[in-house]
Amino acid sequence: MATRIASAARQAAIISRISPQPSLAEAANLVPRRGLAGAADHHGSAKINCWQDPMSPSKLKEEHISIASIPVRISSILPLYPILSKSIGSFKSLATQSSCDEVEVTNKLLNRVVAAAQSSSPSNEEICACTDELCKAGNTAIMSNLLDSLHDKQIFLCVKAYNLLLAAASKGENNTELSLRIFKDLLLSSKSLGPTSYFNLARACAKASDSVLLLSFVGEVSALAFPRSVVVLNRIIFAFAECGLTDKALAIYNHMKRLECEPDLFTYNTVLGILGRAGQVDDMLLEFASMKENNLLPDIVSYNTLINYLQKLGRLHLCIVYFREMRDAGVHPDLRTYTSMIEGFGRSGDIEESLGLLDEMKHLQIQPSIYIYRSLVNNSRKMGKSQIAASLLNEMNSSICHLVGPKDFKRKTM
Numbered sequence: 229m230a231t232r233i234a235s236a237a238r239q240a241a242i243i244s245r246i247s248p249q250p251s252l253a254e255a256a257n258l259v260p261r262r263g264l265a266g267a268a269d270h271h272g273s274a275k276i277n278c279w280q281d282p283m284s285p286s287k288l289k290e291e292h293i294s295i296a297s298i299p300v301r302i303s304s305i306l307p308l309y310p311i312l313s314k315s316i317g318s319f320k321s322l323a324t325q326s327s328c329d330e331v332e333v334t335n336k337l338l339n340r341v342v343a344a345a346q347s348s349s350p351s352n353e354e355i356c357a358c359t360d361e362l363c364k365a366g367n368t369a370i371m372s373n374l375l376d377s378l379h380d381k382q383i384f385l386c387v388k389a390y391n392l393l394l395a396a397a398s399k400g401e402n403n404t405e406l407s408l409r410i411f412k413d414l415l416l417s418s419k420s421l422g423p424t425s426y427f428n429l430a431r432a433c434a435k436a437s438d439s440v441l442l443l444s445f446v447g448e449v450s451a452l453a454f455p456r457s458v459v460v461l462n463r464i465i466f467a468f469a470e471c472g473l474t475d476k477a478l479a480i481y482n483h484m485k486r487l488e489c490e491p492d493l494f495t496y497n498t499v500l501g502i503l504g505r506a507g508q509v510d511d512m513l514l515e516f517a518s519m520k521e522n523n524l525l526p527d528i529v530s531y532n533t534l535i536n537y538l539q540k541l542g543r544l545h546l547c548i549v550y551f552r553e554m555r556d557a558g559v560h561p562d563l564r565t566y567t568s569m570i571e572g573f574g575r576s577g578d579i580e581e582s583l584g585l586l587d588e589m590k591h592l593q594i595q596p597s598i599y600i601y602r603s604l605v606n607n608s609r610k611m612g613k614s615q616i617a618a619s620l621l622n623e624m625n626s627s628i629c630h631l632v633g634p635k636d637f638k639r640k641t642m
Contacts (some may be wrong), residue, residue: 338362338370342377345385352386359389363396368403371396375409390414391424398432407432408445415452415460426467434473442476443483450489457489462498469502477502493519497529504537512537513546525557532564539572547572563594563632570600574607579616582607597632598624 341358344350362370371393378384385393394410397403411429414421436442446461453460461484468477481499484491491499496519503512516534519526526534531554538546551569554561561569566589573581582604589596601624608617624631 384417404436
């Protein structure tokens with residue numbers, strides 16, 4: 229017991245030396261305000277327990293705000309300042325060292341990529357491995373430096389390596405300009421690019437708001453890709469449309485027409501699909517007319533795209549017009565054409581016309597699809613023709629192994 233008392237006395241003496249006693253004036257300031265008197269204060273209105281309801285400042289009276297006046301003994305913290313300063317300084321030093329190490333590592337990767345590409349017998353596998361590591365570091369400045377180094381040495385990477393860079397850049401924020409630069413180098417490095425490159429480009433431009441930058445890029449690509457400008461721009465428009473970038477795809481198409489780069493049949497077919505999916509029927513019909521004015525004959529894809537979206541939007545009378553027009557032009561309807569027409573007539577309640585088209589298909593030896601039978605069964609039931617629905621259902625089940633299924637309707641890419 230005596231030992232504890234002595235120890236407490238020594239601690240009190242140390243504290244008194246470190247923290248001198250306040251003067252009388254200072255001591256007066258240390259006296260708690262009336263608001264902290266709690267239950268001992270029997271004067272004035274009842275107090276609100278701010279600890280139970282701290283989120284309602286409107287309930288506090290002026291006297292309660294004195295809680296912010298609780299004094300703090302700064303003198304007791306001062307001895308710790310040298311220790312805290314030293315710790316913060318050490319942390320900053322470690323952070324700086326870590327940052328320097330990361331830069332050094334990425335610079336080494338950059339040099340490895342350039343060295344591998346510059347080799348007399350470059351290994352695409354090694355180039356891609358180094359590029360992949362560089363991309364995982366996520367440093368876009370290093371990617372830009374890599375492109376600079378490659379330009380200075382007039383060397384190119386393989387297509388896969390550029391696709392790795394493009395995919396990495398497309399995942400970051402505000403990397404549109406870098407992505408466009410990578411794609412241009414990619415275009416120069418190969419005569420033919422696969423869908424991956426175009427889809428990575430579209431994803432990189434998804435959040436871009438600078439239309440001037442995008443259209444300037446389209447002009448540069450048109451010049452770089454000559455004489456394959458139309459093919460490259462067609463694929464860019466298609467990729468943008470598939471990624472849901474309708475406005476950007478149409479802007480590229482309109483700018484393409486202003487360049488010395490005439491749209492071809494593939495361009496028009498792609499734009500017809502874009503406008504049809506967007507429900508812009510009038511614009512779709514205008515583009516279809518423009519195609520014919522430019523001496524481009526619509527093909528089966530053109531008519532199927534037109535008829536499909538017209539029937540979905542309830543324009544059956546126009547479907548009939550273009551169905552007859554395609555026959556007169558010598559374009560033979562196929563499974564997709566009949567599917568749209570049968571669905572259109574069925575939805576309008578004309579089951580007899582739908583059944584007539586089904587018989588016509590069979591006569592032309594066009595194998596019906598499971599979708600056609602399901603459509604006919606459902607529409608027959610809606611019209612109260614249960615016997616016809618039952619007959620069609622039995623016919624479908626008996627020949628289901630020969631019917632065209634989902635795999636046959638997969639959309640072809642570029």
